[in-house]
Amino acid sequence: MDDVNQGDFFLTINTYHDAKRQVEAVKQLAQQNVDGIVVMTGQITNEMTTVLQQVSVPVVVQGQPSRHFETVNVDNQHAGELLVPLIANVKPTDVLLLGVDPTSDYNVGQTRFNAIIQALDNNMQRLYTTFDRTETAEIMRNYLETHSSPKYIIAATDTIALGALAALQEQHIAVPANTKIVAFDNTPAAEIVTPGLSTVSFDYFALGQWLYHRLKDLSQAEPVLTDPLLRGELVRRSSW
Known part of the structure; x- marks a missing residue:
């Protein structure tokens, strides 16, 4: 501006x-x-x-x-559509949608996932978190205590993805060998983190x-x- x-x-x-x-x-x-x-x-x-x-x-x-x-x-709807080819041959139950409650932010919490949900018939796992990276890492840690690591994580934002990545690395879960991650926003951290984060850039x-x-x-x-x-x-x- x-x-x-x-x-x-x-x-x-x-x-x-x-x-x-x-x-x-x-x-x-x-x-x-x-x-x-x-x-x-x-x-x-x-x-x-x-x-x-x-x-x-x-x-x-x-x-x-x-x-x-x-x-x-x-265009959050189109952004989600860009990810559909990545999941063309995956099992829905292997996918974790990691995002915020749609009642707090509908565009980020729902619209970004609409095309993915439609493509996988809404049969994937879904986990709500916040926009805070530290809180997301803690929520992901708690999730991994009772669930096996998902093969694919689609995160609503880069910051959320980075929180999940931190939790996975603490558990020595290799990315992308064991779990693949993609997100939205293409913030500066997405490029410098290891491994580099695949993301939709706006x-x-x-x-x-x-x-x-x-x-x-x-x-x-x-x-x-x-x-x-x-x-x-x-x-x-x-x-x-």
Whole structure:
């Protein structure tokens, strides 16, 4: 957003994935007479929708689809479709979907997995965790105490995948020889970790540019409800 900034001043409020904090943040921004609001969130609750509809400035939502507001998102459905060829010849019971509860983030927790679930007839294992790498590692450790290591792990984010990788390596489970891992986002850590993490890459720099342009467009014209989706590409590394 800074790269395409046309002289605006950005005020950032971190709400730590807390829906109530997000609502309060929007209220605070509205009171400060900002020119527009970008909401980057895992969920648009009914309360959030009501508060945003009362705001008199342009609003753009990133992270979730919306019937009420302009949105700019990565194409999570297409990202999942990119992974389907990787599982074409595997047994569904050998696959572990490792992600967050869809009620906390539907796009990351469900949409990214939709194509995979459809391809494997929903017969794979599923384990919920958080966006925190350390917590994911602990959840994976507990899982391995009562389950054999899955042959394939599809993680909702790179950070989640790295937590799982740490737990597997502690148990001397070789990746990719015994367990293959693939994820989404292509964060810098995905390239430098050993083994390198296969992941779907999104151009988040371009996404930020889109967000700013969309917000500026809304301040100059009548809004047209559309949902531009930024597609990703699969980056193959040695974890799969």
